[in-house]
Amino acid sequence: MEIYGNKEAVNRLSEYRANERMPHSLLFFGDPGTGKRTLAFYTVMLYLCEKGGNTPCMKCHNCERTEKRIHPDVIYVDGEKTSVAQLREILKDSHGASVEGGIRVYILSEFQVLNRECQNALLTHLEEPSDNVRFILTASNKNGILPTILSRTALIRTSPLSAEECETALTKEGITDGEAEKLAHTYKGNLGLALKALENKNTDLYFASVRAYAEAVLKGDEYAALYVSAKLPQPKEDKREPIRILITETAKLFHDALIAAEGGKASCGCDSGLSERLAKKYPLTVLNGLCELTQRFSYIASKVYFNTKSASDAFTAGIFEKVKG
Numbered sequence: 620m621e622i623y624g625n626k627e628a629v630n631r632l633s634e635y636r637a638n639e640r641m642p643h644s645l646l647f648f649g650d651p652g653t654g655k656r657t658l659a660f661y662t663v664m665l666y667l668c669e670k671g672g673n674t675p676c677m678k679c680h681n682c683e684r685t686e687k688r689i690h691p692d693v694i695y696v697d698g699e700k701t702s703v704a705q706l707r708e709i710l711k712d713s714h715g716a717s718v719e720g721g722i723r724v725y726i727l728s729e730f731q732v733l734n735r736e737c738q739n740a741l742l743t744h745l746e747e748p749s750d751n752v753r754f755i756l757t758a759s760n761k762n763g764i765l766p767t768i769l770s771r772t773a774l775i776r777t778s779p780l781s782a783e784e785c786e787t788a789l790t791k792e793g794i795t796d797g798e799a800e801k802l803a804h805t806y807k808g809n810l811g812l813a814l815k816a817l818e819n820k821n822t823d824l825y826f827a828s829v830r831a832y833a834e835a836v837l838k839g840d841e842y843a844a845l846y847v848s849a850k851l852p853q854p855k856e857d858k859r860e861p862i863r864i865l866i867t868e869t870a871k872l873f874h875d876a877l878i879a880a881e882g883g884k885a886s887c888g889c890d891s892g893l894s895e896r897l898a899k900k901y902p903l904t905v906l907n908g909l910c911e912l913t914q915r916f917s918y919i920a921s922k923v924y925f926n927t928k929s930a931s932d933a934f935t936a937g938i939f940e941k942v943k944g
């Protein structure tokens with residue numbers, strides 16, 4: 620895990636650690652995209668790191684599991700999706716022993732959106748803190764939080780990076796120089812928003828590819844289909860993602876086409892119009908074959924390891940074999 624910027628926040632956390640005064644509850648507040656969640660998990664590492672330094676080692680079993688978000692004693696609660704009943708249920712466990720016998724950490728994100736009842740549910744836990752429980756709250760605005768909670772919590776503000784820092788961070792994340800510079804300036808150094816915009820842009824691109832691929836199948840143009848799959852981007856963080864989306868979304872289009880051919884209403888694919896055209900173009904037997912084939916490939920694509928080039932070539936070859944009958 621890399622922390623970009625937010626030096627003041629990181630220094631304060633290190634100071635707490637050095638003075639053995641890590642607070643039992645903390646609130647990170649700042650605009651969306653300024654690193655609150657990242658800092659929350661960084662703080663979890665400070666609580667749990669087996670090396671116990673003033674900065675987490677990021678290598679020990681606890682740090683690793685925290686980074687992968689699979690530590691059994693780290694509970695993440697999304698404030699935007701949690702009711703008071705759910706929150707009470709979650710917090711009820713905080714009095715019991717942790718899974719591994721050490722500290723249990725609750726991260727409550729977007730805390731300001733939780734209503735008064737929810738906040739009061741937490742307050743009782745903050746008033747009588749249990750020795751082995753820590754609470755980390757994040758909020759894009761602390762105005763929505765009860766003063767009684769704020770007074771029992773260490774408050775740490777998060778800030779966007781400078782445009783230059785943001786550009787460097789994006790480059791480190793594998794974004795090319797030109798694009799990194801453009802994004803850093805467009806989002807005024809807000810790394811989170813820049814990364815989100817990039818993700819959305821890629822998603823749009825993948826779905827456009829799925830449509831282009833289905834159009835090629837409609838035309839019976841195998842070369843065009845191969846061209847679409849060969850031109851998919853290969854993002855550094857997950858090279859398999861684009862082909863995985865192509866395979867699973869194409870499978871949904873064929874599934875919808877089969878339903879449409881049988882007089883039903885297409886529902887799960889990204890373009891019902893395309894599915895209806897596929898249904899008109901190909902007979903039921905072909906659609907059935909395409910469905911079977913693409914679902915088999917969807918299963919393969921759901922695995923972590925597969926060879927993108929051979930999977931996508933075999934996928935296209937299989938589809939056109941069925942189409943040509």
Ligand SMILES: [Zn+2]
Nearest residue numbers: 668676679682
């Ligand atoms: Zn560690």
